[in-house]
Amino acid sequence: xxxxxxxxxxxxxxxxxxxxxxxxxxxxxxxxxxxxxxxxxxxxxxxxxxxxxxxxxxxxxxxxxxxxxxxxxxxxxxxxxxxxxxxxxxxxxxxxxxxxxxxxxxxxxxxxxxxxxxxxxxxxxxxx
Numbered sequence: 574x575x576x577x578x579x580x581x582x583x584x585x586x587x588x589x590x591x592x593x594x595x596x597x598x599x600x601x602x603x604x605x606x607x608x609x610x611x612x613x614x615x616x617x618x619x620x621x622x623x624x625x626x627x628x629x630x631x632x633x634x635x636x637x638x639x640x641x642x643x644x645x646x647x648x649x650x651x652x653x654x655x656x657x658x659x660x661x662x663x664x665x666x667x668x669x670x671x672x673x674x675x676x677x678x679x680x681x682x683x684x685x686x687x688x689x690x691x692x693x694x695x696x697x698x699x700x701x
Contacts, residue, residue: 592645597638599675600627605648605664606672615672617651617663647671 577586592598604626606615618626624635639662642648647668653659664672 589645592641593647593671593675595638597627597630597634598642599678600630601635601638601642601662602647602664602668602672602675603679605662606669606676615664615669617661619659619661623662642668 577584579586579590581587601623604623605618607613620635620639623639624630624632627635630638639648639650643650643662645667646665648662649665651661651663653661
């Protein structure tokens with residue numbers, strides 16, 4: 574076993590789990606790892622492309638999430654001096670190692686949503 578144990582309150586891996594478990598992190602990593610159609614290969618994406626793809630994300634939340642992912646070494650940010658400036662984001666090797674799990678989580682949620690809805694309805698009718 575490694576030197577970190579997320580079950581301990583003082584373990585820094587708890588903070589990392591907290592950061593990477595958010596929906597925007599999962600969706601950003603899934604998008605960067607699968608492309609805009611979510612079925613292709615990992616590729617760089619521009620900020621505006623990510624913003625359009627991630628319905629409901631605010632500019633502030635997208636910016637904050639991208640910055641934290643860059644700080645953690647999961648993505649790289651590349652600025653190209655064009656007019657206007659072009660900024661793109663791409664998964665690093667570390668980000669790619671997390672991408673598979675995040676994409677799996679996203680796909681699981683999509684594939685099992687009807688089951689969850691049915692269970693919620695059954696539970697709510699039994700407790701009403």
